[in-house]
Amino acid sequence: MQYPQDQENTLRGPSTSLLLSLPEELVEQICQQLSSNGDSGSLAFLCRASKDLNRIATRFLYSGFSSRGSTRRIALFLRTLYERPELCTFVRWLSLDGGFWFNLSDEHIGFISKAAERFGLDVLSPHKLDVYPSSKEESENDEDGDDEGENQARSDDGGEGNDQENVNHTSEEKDIEYDEEEDEDEDEDEDEDAYSRSQLDEYPFETMAQLIIASTPNIRSLHVEGRQIMCDTGEGAFTMLEELAKRSPPPASLSHLRHLSFGHEDYREVSFKYFEGIIALAPNIRTVLANPCFDQPLYAPKAPINIKNVTDLRFKSGHLSTQGLTTILSSCERLEVFQYYYDTMYSGLDPGCATPRELIDALSRYKDSLRYLDINLGSREEHQGGLYFGLCIEGQEILSLKVFSRLETLKIDGTSVLFPEVGTDKYHTNILTEMLPQSIRTLHLKDMQKEAAANLITLTDSLEYFPHLSEIYLAGNEIGGPLGKFEVIFEDPEIQILRERLTNRGISFLKRGHWKYSFVSYGDEETIEYW
Incomplete structure (x- = not known):
């Protein structure tokens, strides 16, 4: 790694002369590359090297x-x-x-x-x-109280002439x-x-x-x-x-x-x-990433949001109720990308978090434009502020996404879908087949039940209905994950069947890999491997 003083040494003398002999367009490309690499030291030196280089390099040095x-x-x-x-x-x-x-x-x-x-x-x-x-009601009450206080003050001020009547107050009262x-x-x-x-x-x-x-x-x-x-x-x-x-x-x-x-x-x-x-001040925003994002404040729960041109909306953390989510989504005219990861340091927030089904209902207005959907609600709260823990509650799960005619990428966690358990009267393996639209290309299933594998096998029996499918990621619930304290380990025969069927159709079959440090996010990130 070169430090600024070393970089200056490498750019001195012949290098500066060489740069000045190059076409200006090429010098601009060099400066653009330095700017992209975050090399402000070299750009600063170029600005000091000559007037011509200063004129070219300055706008790149101050581009960000x-x-x-x-x-x-x-x-x-x-x-x-x-x-x-x-x-x-x-x-x-x-x-x-x-x-x-x-x-x-x-x-x-x-x-x-x-x-x-x-x-x-x-x-x-x-x-x-x-x-x-x-609330507005509280605001009106406060205003009434202020008027009453002002009237009381005027009354007190105007009563000074009558103070002689009350000269005999006791010392205790005084x-x-x-x-x-x-x-x-x-x-x-x-x-x-x-x-x-x-x-x-x-x-x-x-x-x-x-x-x-x-x-x-x-x-x-x-x-x-x-x-x-x-x-x-x-x-x-x-x-x-x-x-x-x-x-x-x-x-x-x-x-x-x-x-x-x-x-x-x-x-x-x-x-x-x-x-x-x-x-x-920014009417042409296209992409919004919020970390975190919460409902509009109580004094303005339905305040309009000027994001009508936003097509890519991502919430990396936060707490959004059904009403709060609807208020935000209704402000966008056309949405193509949506991401929502539930995560908050608060507990017992009221109203509660939108359920997976409520979220899909709110997104249905974009059934003809949504291409990318990534939701992870495994950390949401249930039951009067208690931490959500376990299978998705029946009635809250996602049932169908078939109306989303352009949906290509779907990433969901195990608390957003409910697979009927083996050994129960409701057991069947058609959940994914009945849920996914024909346009799907990439399917990621994270922190899933054991029954997810059998549902994927059933999906492979109907691949002619999903001609664009090219990638499937499957990971079971981890120890202490959103579905409970036990790790979900899929049966080897099921994985073998899936691997053979998907490989024969040219579909990538991926699983959870190891954790490693990411220089992009400055933290550990999960890797992906092939089954």
Whole structure:
């Protein structure tokens, strides 16, 4: 591995002259390759090598930015964009998360506030935080209470002339009044401390992130993670972009944004509403990946979501009820890819998670466009907050996907389908044959019952009805998996029959492999092997 100083040495002298002698298109390709490899050190050297190379390499050096979890890097990048606004149009992708914090200096505060002023925003003035009630009814009750309090205050102020009638209060009553006044003063001080902080004081990471996003109109891809802890109690900290979106015309636009990835560093209860400002400025988003995603907040459960052009929707974790899922899906005009992995640090969330059948019912509006479906609901909750554990409850399983005329890839876990058990009156092996559409190409069955193998064998008897099928993956429930504590091991004769039949038809037959480290996801990932 070469470090930046070593890279500079390799590019000095003849290498620079050689680059200058090449056609500009070829130099651009070299810079593009360096940018794709994340080699910012070499690009930075090229920018310093000559004016001509600076002109070519600069736009590749600033084509993307990753904070790598450092808010210090975010602050430095924002300062660069503020001091050199011509660089803003070069940025094509952003990855913003601020896990590692540092204290802002007066210098930082200065250029952050000036960057905000370019958009007509004030991030330094004290403001009352928007904490939204959990329902409209509660909101109305709060408003009535405020009016009553104001009327009471006027009454107290107007009654000063009658105080002489009550001069003979006992000392005990006066002490009580004094104590109450002191308590009120303390409450007022606490309220003032709680609500008088500025946008930058309260949300430093979110403030800088929004200013960077607003300053980069040509970004195609954006990944952003929230840091605010109590993000589920209100609109959250990304309200600056919402304010810009409401202006006419908006001083910022994200019309080129196609891929949006959002989440929370601590997997808190974030929703589309939390990042509404980004979405409002980006009407042409095609792909959304959320990790996690929850229902819209209680104060706006059916708030519209501007994702009508999204065709690829993926939830890597979170909790979505039937209503919450329907609200999100109804916002898309045409959906081709859908993924939902249930996973949350919360328990006992109400309303409960959508069942597999409810999920398919909600997706049925896309029966003529959905091509890829990947769901894993093995960690969902059942029975008043109790952890789901065991076979899919009858009535919640997926029965048929035949209406999805273009579905090519199906990946499901063992808690989304119910195979009748051997030895019972309901036992049969036609579940998959009756479920799958003729368009299916790839079928992945994970954490399955033992009966899954027999159902696949029956499927091979009807392969003429599934002419496009080219890959099947089968893995039984692991020890402590979603179907229980016991490992499912398929019978060798069944696997042998499947392997022979599928191999003869040119269909790949795969199984769960070993775990190994992935540099893409920075963690262990499961591999796939042939049976």
